[in-house]
Amino acid sequence: MAAPVLILVDRPLLGMSGGRRNGDGSSPGFAAADPSAPQLSVFDLGVTRADGVFETVMVSDRNAPALEAHLARLSRSAAALDFPPLDLGVWRDAVAAAVAAHPRVGLLAVKLVLTRGVEGTERPTAWVTAREAPDFTELRRRGLRVITLDRGVPHDLGSRSPWLPAAAKTLSYEVNSAALREAARRGADDAVFVSSDGYVLEATTSSVLLRHGDRFTTPDAGQGGGSSQGIVAGTTVRRAFEVLERLGHTTASEALPVAALTEADGIWLLSSIRRAVPVTRLDRAEREVDHDLTAKLNDELGR
Amino acid sequence: MAAPVLILVDRPLLGMSGGRRNGDGSSPGFAAADPSAPQLSVFDLGVTRADGVFETVMVSDRNAPALEAHLARLSRSAAALDFPPLDLGVWRDAVAAAVAAHPRVGLLAVKLVLTRGVEGTERPTAWVTAREAPDFTELRRRGLRVITLDRGVPHDLGSRSPWLPAAAKTLSYEVNSAALREAARRGADDAVFVSSDGYVLEATTSSVLLRHGDRFTTPDAGQGGGSSQGIVAGTTVRRAFEVLERLGHTTASEALPVAALTEADGIWLLSSIRRAVPVTRLDRAEREVDHDLTAKLNDELGR
Numbered sequence: 296m297a298a299p300v301l302i303l304v305d306r307p308l309l310g311m312s313g314g315r316r317n318g319d320g321s322s323p324g325f326a327a328a329d330p331s332a333p334q335l336s337v338f339d340l341g342v343t344r345a346d347g348v349f350e351t352v353m354v355s356d357r358n359a360p361a362l363e364a365h366l367a368r369l370s371r372s373a374a375a376l377d378f379p380p381l382d383l384g385v386w387r388d389a390v391a392a393a394v395a396a397h398p399r400v401g402l403l404a405v406k407l408v409l410t411r412g413v414e415g416t417e418r419p420t421a422w423v424t425a426r427e428a429p430d431f432t433e434l435r436r437r438g439l440r441v442i443t444l445d446r447g448v449p450h451d452l453g454s455r456s457p458w459l460p461a462a463a464k465t466l467s468y469e470v471n472s473a474a475l476r477e478a479a480r481r482g483a484d485d486a487v488f489v490s491s492d493g494y495v496l497e498a499t500t501s502s503v504l505l506r507h508g509d510r511f512t513t514p515d516a517g518q519g520g521g522s523s524q525g526i527v528a529g530t531t532v533r534r535a536f537e538v539l540e541r542l543g544h545t546t547a548s549e550a551l552p553v554a555a556l557t558e559a560d561g562i563w564l565l566s567s568i569r570r571a572v573p574v575t576r577l578d579r580a581e582r583e584v585d586h587d588l589t590a591k592l593n594d595e596l597g598r
Numbered sequence: 599m600a601a602p603v604l605i606l607v608d609r610p611l612l613g614m615s616g617g618r619r620n621g622d623g624s625s626p627g628f629a630a631a632d633p634s635a636p637q638l639s640v641f642d643l644g645v646t647r648a649d650g651v652f653e654t655v656m657v658s659d660r661n662a663p664a665l666e667a668h669l670a671r672l673s674r675s676a677a678a679l680d681f682p683p684l685d686l687g688v689w690r691d692a693v694a695a696a697v698a699a700h701p702r703v704g705l706l707a708v709k710l711v712l713t714r715g716v717e718g719t720e721r722p723t724a725w726v727t728a729r730e731a732p733d734f735t736e737l738r739r740r741g742l743r744v745i746t747l748d749r750g751v752p753h754d755l756g757s758r759s760p761w762l763p764a765a766a767k768t769l770s771y772e773v774n775s776a777a778l779r780e781a782a783r784r785g786a787d788d789a790v791f792v793s794s795d796g797y798v799l800e801a802t803t804s805s806v807l808l809r810h811g812d813r814f815t816t817p818d819a820g821q822g823g824g825s826s827q828g829i830v831a832g833t834t835v836r837r838a839f840e841v842l843e844r845l846g847h848t849t850a851s852e853a854l855p856v857a858a859l860t861e862a863d864g865i866w867l868l869s870s871i872r873r874a875v876p877v878t879r880l881d882r883a884e885r886e887v888d889h890d891l892t893a894k895l896n897d898e899l900g901r
Binding site: 330337339471 | 633761
């Protein structure tokens with residue numbers, strides 16, 4: 296596997312000045328750096344307080360079909376954390392530079408990170424990495440054994456506690472890591488969070504897609520309770536909905552009680568890099584998998 | 599203010615090998631490093647997933663009265679995140695080295711951090727920093743204006759969802775930062791979290807101490823819902839309880855309904871560095887402050 300690429304983003308926000316210069320004297324707002332060298336201060340609020348946001352973008356054969364959706368969500372996440380507006384032009388160019396600098400491979404995972412920066416400097420830290428992604432073809436065929444875990448929060452957390460950055464994709468992911476460890480302890484591969492009042496939220500690093508007959512649903516991202524605090528609106532789910540609608544199905548984002556999960560004809564976990572992975576076991580129950588539809592969906596999502 | 603001191607801890611866990619050598623060839627498991635230089639990888643799970651734990655220890659005139667309590671809590675937090683056992687001897691020596699390397703000042707904040715390490719290496723990252731702490735004498739006299747915020751979780755989260763690292767002091771602090779920003783928006787200095795079912799939890803970076811007559815109480819740390827997920831057992835509260843008991847008062851850790859907060863004769867927020875800071879306003883109500891008792895308490899806590 297090729298070495299990853301690292302681009303440090305000097306001017307992640309609109310109106311920032313300064314930043315490294317390229318060999319030709321230009322200053323695009325970002326610059327390549329050594330990914331194997333330390334680059335972050337131990338006083339960066341991204342690590343001391345997990346104060347920051349991120350995105351992971353799939354780049355398939357140099358093509359990033361959902362890049363704009365990811366940039367828009369990065370903006371929303373940052374705004375939810377009271378960051379000033381992002382300079383999306385700089386981010387877009389930094390992503391392109393990271394992809395261009397990486398040897399051509401089938402699938403790249405490009406990660407965008409923005410932190411509050413080193414304490415006391417009032418200047419955010421930002422970077423983009425590009426790494427070859429593992430091949431999840433076999434996982435998509437084999438599927439996932441999943442457990443449900445009570446996330447301990449009501450499904451309407453976002454409206455009850457509007458001060459919480461409920462729908463932001465923040466760096467505070469310890470709960471998700473703990474859920475994955477609990478899943479492993481119970482002989483499963485992943486976990487789906489449910490709310491304290493009995494609604495489906497999301498999985499540790501993916502969105503939940505359910506099928507009932509010709510109707511496909513995902514938990515409404517307006518709700519609270521998932522990843523860090525709320526359900527992150529899935530960019531991959533949105534793309535999957537477009538595919539499913541073209542195939543003649545109906546789709547909806549709505550509040551989904553746990554019964555909708557247990558009674559579903561099909562369950563998938565959707566995320567940028569793994570795409571649509573079918574659930575083969577939910578808690579103790581084996582689940583049917585529609586391999587044809589899964590393959591069709593993943594073909595489209597990989598483009 | 600003097601430059602901070604940074605000590606990288608090479609062998610934070612029992613039974614680890616390797617690590618830098620000192621000038622004399624010895625390998626104590628840690629080594630001084632440049633705090634102004636980057637030291638962390640962008641692939642460290644401490645920043646990409648907030649997967650780690652920390653402690654902040656007060657060192658007053660080279661004396662760290664609560665060090666052992668902090669080391670014990672670091673061990674418990676790490677165990678809650680399924681880290682192997684810590685080598686507390688190495689950590690203790692690293693703290694001593696950090697304190698010794700810092701110019702003598704009145705008050706040092708010593709921070710201990712342990713992360714899951716760079717993704718794929720299976721080797722944790724760990725460090726200790728020592729920094730001169732601001733003088734909070736004036737803050738302790740002036741007190742804090744505080745708002746209450748619904749944390750959105752029930753007070754018994756820890757027992758309802760035992761897979762959550764509920765009582766661990768993890769790096770996933772985004773909720774606390776969001777709460778501080780909300781407090782500032784509402785013209786307050788800090789926030790006290792309350793549970794969705796009406797119990798007092800903790801403040802953003804401190805424990806809550808309440809007085810009713812001669813009885814002093816703090817929310818029971820067995821409960822869930824505070825900082826990252828649960829209430830972190832306060833080392834400073836424990837020391838304050840010892841002082842208060844010597845003064846003839848009774849003390850208790852227990853489930854405290856919100857009414858216990860609103861009807862208290864006195865409210866303090868307790869943490870290692872700020873010590874006991876009285877609350878002068880709770881939401882919209884001005885609160886009485888016992889300045890004599892506050893001063894007495896802080897004298898003892900500063901020793």
